[in-house]
Amino acid sequence: xxxxxxxxxxxxxxxxxxxxxxxxxxxxxxxxxxxxxxxxxxxxxxxxxxxxxxxxxxxxxxxxxxxxxxxxxxxxxxxxxxxxxxxxxxxxxxxxxxxxxxxxxxxxxxxxxxxxxxxxxxxxxxxxxxxxxxxxxxxxxxxxxxxxxxxxxxxxxxxxxxxxxxxxxxxxxxxxxxxxxxxxxxxxxxxxxxxxxxxxxxxxxxxxxxxxxxxxxxxxxxxxxxxxxxxxxxxxx
Amino acid sequence: xxxxxxxxxxxxxxxxxxxxxxxxxxxxxxxxxxxxxxxxxxxxxxxxxxxxxxxxxxxxxxxxxxxxxxxxxxxxxxxxxxxxxxxxxxxxxxxxxxxxxxxxxxxxxxxxxxxxxxxxxxxxxxxxxxxxxxxxxxxxxxxxxxxxxxxxxxxxxxxxxxxxxxxxxxxxxxxxxxxxxxxxxxxxxxxxxxxxxxxxxxxxxxxxxxxxxxxxxxxxxxxxxxxxxxxxxxxxx
DNA sequence: ACCTGAACACCGTTCAAGT
DNA sequence: ACCTGAACACCGTTCAAGT
Numbered sequence: 001x002x003x004x005x006x007x008x009x010x011x012x013x014x015x016x017x018x019x020x021x022x023x024x025x026x027x028x029x030x031x032x033x034x035x036x037x038x039x040x041x042x043x044x045x046x047x048x049x050x051x052x053x054x055x056x057x058x059x060x061x062x063x064x065x066x067x068x069x070x071x072x073x074x075x076x077x078x079x080x081x082x083x084x085x086x087x088x089x090x091x092x093x094x095x096x097x098x099x100x101x102x103x104x105x106x107x108x109x110x111x112x113x114x115x116x117x118x119x120x121x122x123x124x125x126x127x128x129x130x131x132x133x134x135x136x137x138x139x140x141x142x143x144x145x146x147x148x149x150x151x152x153x154x155x156x157x158x159x160x161x162x163x164x165x166x167x168x169x170x171x172x173x174x175x176x177x178x179x180x181x182x183x184x185x186x187x188x189x190x191x192x193x194x195x196x197x198x199x200x201x202x203x204x205x206x207x208x209x210x211x212x213x214x215x216x217x218x219x220x221x222x223x224x225x226x227x228x229x230x231x232x233x234x235x236x237x
Numbered sequence: 238x239x240x241x242x243x244x245x246x247x248x249x250x251x252x253x254x255x256x257x258x259x260x261x262x263x264x265x266x267x268x269x270x271x272x273x274x275x276x277x278x279x280x281x282x283x284x285x286x287x288x289x290x291x292x293x294x295x296x297x298x299x300x301x302x303x304x305x306x307x308x309x310x311x312x313x314x315x316x317x318x319x320x321x322x323x324x325x326x327x328x329x330x331x332x333x334x335x336x337x338x339x340x341x342x343x344x345x346x347x348x349x350x351x352x353x354x355x356x357x358x359x360x361x362x363x364x365x366x367x368x369x370x371x372x373x374x375x376x377x378x379x380x381x382x383x384x385x386x387x388x389x390x391x392x393x394x395x396x397x398x399x400x401x402x403x404x405x406x407x408x409x410x411x412x413x414x415x416x417x418x419x420x421x422x423x424x425x426x427x428x429x430x431x432x433x434x435x436x437x438x439x440x441x442x443x444x445x446x447x448x449x450x451x452x453x454x455x456x457x458x459x460x461x462x463x464x465x466x467x468x469x470x471x472x473x474x
Numbered sequence: 475a476c477c478t479g480a481a482c483a484c485c486g487t488t489c490a491a492g493t
Numbered sequence: 494a495c496c497t498g499a500a501c502a503c504c505g506t507t508c509a510a511g512t
Contacts, residue, residue: 025476048505058478060506069505070418124410126425133438136430141440154447159459166403173361181307188363193373201370203378210391222396223464230463262495285486295497297487306486 025057027065031079034072035115043117043176046073075129077122080115082131084108085138092138098228100142104135105164105224109217112168116175123169147236156231163227167220262294264302268316271309272352280354280413283310312366314359317352319368321345322375329375335465337379341372342401342461346454349405353412360406384473393468400464404457 033054038046048069052059066072084107092100112119126132139161143153174182193201194208204211270291275283285306289296303309321344329337349356363369376398380390411419430438431445441448 047503049503060479060508061477063506064476124407126422126429128425128429133430133433133441137438137441140444144440144443150444150447151451154444154451155455155459157444158451158456159463162404162407162456163400163460163463166407167399170361170399170403170406185363188365192363192365193370196370201374203381204370204374206381207377207387207391210387214388214391214395218392219395219399222392222467223400226396226400226463226467227460229467229470230459233466284484286484297489297498298496300487301495 038117073121074127076118078127078129078131085134097142108164108168112172116172119172120176123165160227275354310358311364313355315364315366315368322371334379345401345405349409353409356409357413360402397464
């Protein structure tokens, strides 16, 4: 609608977006556009100037709704968690704690694949928002339901969530690298480790094929299984 | 010596450093100074301009020894790993795989506490350098020594190292935040979760005290134990 | 009440010029 | 062969001015 030129610099894009923006600027709208932007173009595209362009407002207008960029990025992460919780909740049997933990682990994996830029920026942070609160309550109530004492409930909750966040955060950070670096790091097992001197690195050479073949998904499942098994062994009989 | 003024801007610091630099610029020297700098002043201080000042050379002189900042940061991480390996190696019994894994886990924790800035920037990367190579060889040979088949050796190696890197990376990233944000995130359990509405968040409220009391170290040990136990259960009998 | 736009104090990196 | 220094194309953020 109304776009006469196919090519367009930042100025033209901003002008078009400004024309198309019918609703008032709001925190929700800013988070919407920020998620669209990073999903489409990666973390490098998430700058205040680029976001202003996307919204059709002056870049500094965002500061009317978020204290700073950190505040905005945390709001984006909480939105992602909230959406994930909503898609998780209906099919959950609170009595089956293993199934709940596995569902949360699967959801976290899906989040870091769908939104690597935001995930990588915030996986080690506390959003304190509604999404995070619901997720914390779900996990704590589920683990408490097994009959574990309060201190064990908390310790295993944190072991579970920190292991998950750490591994998914690693994956998200890798995924957020520029294409060149991602390729460079991804090819390391065949490029570097498969050709190390046999005499000095016999084990690396002997396992070169398996090192190149193992998937991040298998590794993640293995770690989740390890924590679940630890909890099983700790349950009161 | 020879500084006549007590106060000094960047220019004066650079001039003094230039006078004091007796040896030629080299990759080793640059890594030395970069580690000193980040250890002393945190990740925000690691800029090419600041590093040039520290070395007493023009900021762009560093580009004669490293392709870009990413290249430099990876070299710093590999140096840290190499030093950690050197301090680890002497007392190690290769036959006691549990002890080796625990020693590596302890070393990784020490690294992310001593060098949070570099650790946070690179924990999800492959350095491909001498330090990393030795660490990979140590872990692979140790796990292969238990009699596990090659594919299991690699799977458990990756589960172990990814769990460790993820959790230590989280800790390092938290530690690298500015003091304000670190305080904000650290106080979240008492500031936010301890005062949630009882009706909506009963489990969070019931565990508020334990959530504030559990330490990162306990959580880390729990995750490491979980992976070690999983490996124990998988060992051929 | 909310948005604009110039301005500030930074970044990493390139490249012609020096020695 | 190695280093310098100006310059380029960016950042996040502040604040006086507009409406």
